Amino acid sequence: ETGVTQTPRHLVMGMTNKKSLKCEQHLGHNAMYWYKQSAKKPLELMFVYNFKEQTENNSVPSRFSPECPNSSHLFLHLHTLQPEDSALYLCASSHSWTGTGELFFGEGSRLTVL
């Protein structure tokens, strides 16, 4: 596989569920990102990892918990979410965090919280 792969593509969960989103990049990049895309709002940066280390947490609620076990994999653990958290969650990677360069996005995970 090439590029950035996200699973699952669609997820429906209740407010008391615990689920995880997975992202894998096959580009040899060192930086990985989670973005939230909601209707009528700009793409919101949530987390940034550079060489597996978290370099930015953009004031994201603790019900979202990222994990980056290595430079190729990124997870977003979800628990006790709210309906307003329903959105498209996009994973992206880039060569490095310093000087963003080009972001390579996955196809996204469409999350619906009931």
Add this chain to the structure above:
Amino acid sequence: TQLLEQSPQFLSIQEGENLTVYCNSSSVFSSLQWYRQEPGEGPVLLVTVVTGGEVKKLKRLTFQFGDARKDSSLHITAAQPGDTGLYLCAGEAGGSTLGRLYFGRGTQLTVWP
């Protein structure tokens, strides 16, 4: 907060027409990127402009970075149905937030055959 305002928010045109999409800010950016996002896909980079006044062409698409590096425009000539998608501009901030991208809300373009 460095806001990027895109206009128009929605654009629906017939095949063959020309259009321009704008991306404006009161902030200066070290570079500006344009992405296109098709339904069910993630955004894909179209172009990066770096120098004030820079113009880049990608087939029927012409991108311009404002002289003061605060705004940009995307002009499409003879639009095709394949141009349909969400066009996003993203500004890269310099200084202490080097490397951070600020996205606009996007322009949803629909081109009808």
